[in-house]
Amino acid sequence: MDMETNPHATSVQALAGEARAAARILARASDAARNAALHAAAAALRGSTEAILAANAADLAAAEVSPAFRDRLTLTPARIAAMAQGLEDVAGLPDPLARTLAEWTRPNGLRIRRIATPIGVIGMIYESRPNVGADAGGLCLKSGNAVILRGGSDSFRSAGAIHAAMVEGLRAAGLPEAAIQVVPSTDRGFVAAMLAAAGQIDLIIPRGGRSLVERVQREARVPVLAHAEGLCHTYVHEAADPDMARRVVVNAKLRRTGICGATETLLIDAAIAPALLPALIADLREAGCDFRADSRARTIIPDLSAATEGDFDTEWLDAVLSVAVVDGVDAALAHIARHGSEHTDAIVTEDADTADRFLRGVDSAVALWNASTQFCDGGEFGFGAEIGIATGRIHARGPVGPEQLTSFRYIVTGSGQVRP
Numbered sequence: 001m002d003m004e005t006n007p008h009a010t011s012v013q014a015l016a017g018e019a020r021a022a023a024r025i026l027a028r029a030s031d032a033a034r035n036a037a038l039h040a041a042a043a044a045l046r047g048s049t050e051a052i053l054a055a056n057a058a059d060l061a062a063a064e065v066s067p068a069f070r071d072r073l074t075l076t077p078a079r080i081a082a083m084a085q086g087l088e089d090v091a092g093l094p095d096p097l098a099r100t101l102a103e104w105t106r107p108n109g110l111r112i113r114r115i116a117t118p119i120g121v122i123g124m125i126y127e128s129r130p131n132v133g134a135d136a137g138g139l140c141l142k143s144g145n146a147v148i149l150r151g152g153s154d155s156f157r158s159a160g161a162i163h164a165a166m167v168e169g170l171r172a173a174g175l176p177e178a179a180i181q182v183v184p185s186t187d188r189g190f191v192a193a194m195l196a197a198a199g200q201i202d203l204i205i206p207r208g209g210r211s212l213v214e215r216v217q218r219e220a221r222v223p224v225l226a227h228a229e230g231l232c233h234t235y236v237h238e239a240a241d242p243d244m245a246r247r248v249v250v251n252a253k254l255r256r257t258g259i260c261g262a263t264e265t266l267l268i269d270a271a272i273a274p275a276l277l278p279a280l281i282a283d284l285r286e287a288g289c290d291f292r293a294d295s296r297a298r299t300i301i302p303d304l305s306a307a308t309e310g311d312f313d314t315e316w317l318d319a320v321l322s323v324a325v326v327d328g329v330d331a332a333l334a335h336i337a338r339h340g341s342e343h344t345d346a347i348v349t350e351d352a353d354t355a356d357r358f359l360r361g362v363d364s365a366v367a368l369w370n371a372s373t374q375f376c377d378g379g380e381f382g383f384g385a386e387i388g389i390a391t392g393r394i395h396a397r398g399p400v401g402p403e404q405l406t407s408f409r410y411i412v413t414g415s416g417q418v419r420p
Helices: 009-028 031-047 049-062 067-073 079-090 131-144 151-171 189-197 209-221 242-254 271-286 295-300 309-313 327-340 352-361
Strands: 100-105 112-118 121-126 147-152 180-182 203-207 232-236 263-269 290-293 319-324 342-346 368-369 406-413
Touching: 009 112, 009 121, 009 147, 009 352, 031 131, 031 151, 049 079, 049 151, 067 151, 079 131, 100 209, 100 271, 112 295, 121 131, 131 147, 131 180, 147 342, 147 368, 151 180, 151 295, 180 309, 189 209, 203 209, 203 319, 232 242, 242 263, 242 271, 242 342, 263 271, 263 327, 271 295, 271 319, 290 295, 295 319, 309 327, 309 368, 327 342, 327 352, 342 352, 352 368
Parallel strands: 121 147, 121 203, 147 180, 232 263, 232 342, 263 319, 290 319, 342 368
Antiparallel strands: 100 112, 112 406
16 A cells, blocks of 8 residues: 555654654754653643553453563553653663764864754554553654654543643643654554655664564655564573572573563573473472473483474563573574574573684674563663664664664865865
């Protein structure tokens, strides 16, 4: 469906036009003004807790989804408070637009500076997690971008209540309300219209499952900052501290199973698997985890469910863990290269040389040593929040915070030079 035949094209064009005008104002607004809007929005979120919870309850009552999806959809007072705190944390970050990225002087005396600048109008298409609207709105505001939000139909009411609080913050700071907009309908035609809005929307950021990201990448006429699925691995090397490995693996898998940074596959060295794997499985089982294991793991623990090859390509987003026994770091890296999504992968080891070999060899947006994969998060990276985890190779990789939502331009200062 192209812009000429899509009945929602006119609506998206109007939203984008208002967003463009708002983006020009934001780009000139002071950091203090943008921060004031973030603080006011945080206060509005806290003050609207009951209204947001009521909207979320209505979404939950209408949703027919899996337990893991329901967890992502559910808001609680604590999660709303975390959204508000995230906005305040973003406000406390340095101004991403007040950066000179590089500067130099040419032999002819021209002074050239590369400076950070907003991207412009962001289109954010996301599923299920309603807090994404607050995170995306806050990060775009901090970085001087306007944003058009299109959340999943399951969270439409929740997204609207959160958006109302964000608009209250903009209004309180005297910034244009059109800086943060939501698509007014759950009709999927709006997604198609956003994807076709070349020249109106500058960047599309999809955040959701494989089908959403693939559709966006396939259909978009607008540049895309992709957030792929999280086929994350934790590799327990033969030199791992056993107690550390047990703590890290349980947290990496089960702290929250429905987030993209959750470990989906455990890799363990054959040298230590007979001694350590039973303890790891017992810990996870006690916490309610199920397993899909290769033949070598099942030789050690026969009652594990047998894995198919496809299981190692599955983002479970649930209390299910794929398990494989490998012969050293090269085999672990080969497994990750074959089955991973270049999102987040970790090694647990006390051997610094092996850790360095793994960190250099794994081609993921985020690689960790002796830490849970669930630390792949904008808040944990000190960004205040994140708009997504970028797994592509252009522009940004890993958690996307305010700095990653900027581009750059050049300022050239002369003293009357003319080109020969």
